[in-house]
Amino acid sequence: MHPAFSVIFLTTLIGAAQGLFLALVTAQVYAVDGILPAQEPGFYVQGSFIALVLLALGLVAAAFHLGKLEYFITRAWRGMSQWRTSWLSRELIALPIFMGLVFLYFAAHYAGLHEPLFTIGGKLAVDATLLIGIVGAVMAFVLYISTAMIYASVRFMQEWHSPLTVFNYILFGLASGFVLAAAFAATVGSDLVGFFTGWALIFTIASAVTRGASLYRNARIEHKSNLQTAIGVRHPRIRQKSMGFMGGSFNTREFFHHASDSAYDMMRYAFIALVFVVPVILLLLDAPLLAFIAQYIGLLAERWYFFAEAKHPQNLYYQSIA
């Protein structure tokens, strides 16, 4: 597949935003329970503002994936209509709902809505911010699953058609979000750096395991289709002499990555180093901001590779220019 920059930025930006939001809500839940020290309200206001900015940037990237930018205003709303059958439609619904909840979370903290609405077990005081936070956290997972299933549900892309794709999307989002949370906590001088760093390490290592498993799986994948089934001729030796045109078409542009073998391999090494190895070292060296920058760049490479890695059966029909 051709890696589209709109989708590479969209998925990495919102993944990190969801992870950051989940980190904030986790910290808040633990603080209410008294496990972690309580934070200033400003901590959640600033933190959720960063998440909102990332989500907004993701939305801008998404708009560039549409055929024309104007479709964003004129037609994109239609994309929410087929949620019964289409994971893409489900994502288009989940994303604005999640953005709305993050905004409400931000606004509620900003407005200081800390009056307990009710208490659980006589000691857990639940206020409006926490309630919104928990609903938002559930929505963050709905969004992770919707995003991942857009790819995992395409059975023709056998490299993607696996539960590993869903685990990868969730764990990459959580890893980058918690690394970002650690960086944010360090920047504002919060005492949560250690908590966020710990989980960032766990998620980063877990994502290395699941992505490693999908790399292993994809290197050994057996493709269902071949030239024999593509044209229905039973002969061991078939070669395409002409694909019917010479100057390329949508089918040659959209479904091939057009990168050299060495660039393709480089991307793999780059993302393995930048997503897993470098951030772990930097986190252990107490440099979470640098860790986030390295990991985010690595995730861009990972997403590029994720697309390039998938081989579509239609490519069988587009092999020879003449």
Add this chain to the structure above:
Amino acid sequence: MTQLALVIDLNVCVGCHACVTSCKEWNTSGWAGPMADEEPYGKDPSGTFFNRVQMYEVGEFPATETVHFPKSCLHCEEPPCVPVCPTGASYKREDNGVVLVDYDKCIGCKYCSWSCPYGVRELDEYQKVMKKCTLCIDRISDETKPEAERKPACVLSCPTSARLFGDVHDPDSEVSVAIRENAGYQLMPEWGTKPANHYLPRRKTRIQIFEDELIRADNPLKKEEAVGEIIGDTIDDVAM
């Protein structure tokens, strides 16, 4: 239910591209148009086509054969491209089974093209919506046309009649009979998409001839041979 479809006879197709050009001509100026071209006279001409004719070489030289292979949307009976569309722009018609795209709803997200294993959907670079073969829906359903012309442009233009059009759900239709009697098959059956379009395979034309059918047993010329050697004088020998 009716399921309109094409049946393409690979034994007959000579790869002349008449269907490609007539498809483009009809559809670029009709309901499905325009089908944009980019740099049509430049170095790398590119454009939207609903139908392509490809060529494959089968076998090892010198025992090779060329297979001309026309390819367009197969109007699958289980079209994987339809349910994935987020806008509902991609749909399959209930009444005749033709798979179409509503260009006023499509947002050009390309997701449907990822879900078609045959590579027959093409994003139009000018309109930025997904396009594909419509089976000339505006032509086959145009009741002002005489019955004989209510066929896709490609079918009408094919000089060798390699393309048949009809209802594959009607067991007595020309297409159903052709599929049944000539081992018609579907492309990539492994995906369970149940393409409505079928292909008829290359087949050798063989006839069985016996020796006595080549040599006429009662050829009058052979009678002379049976007479044997002439003995004695003929009438010419004894003439004065």
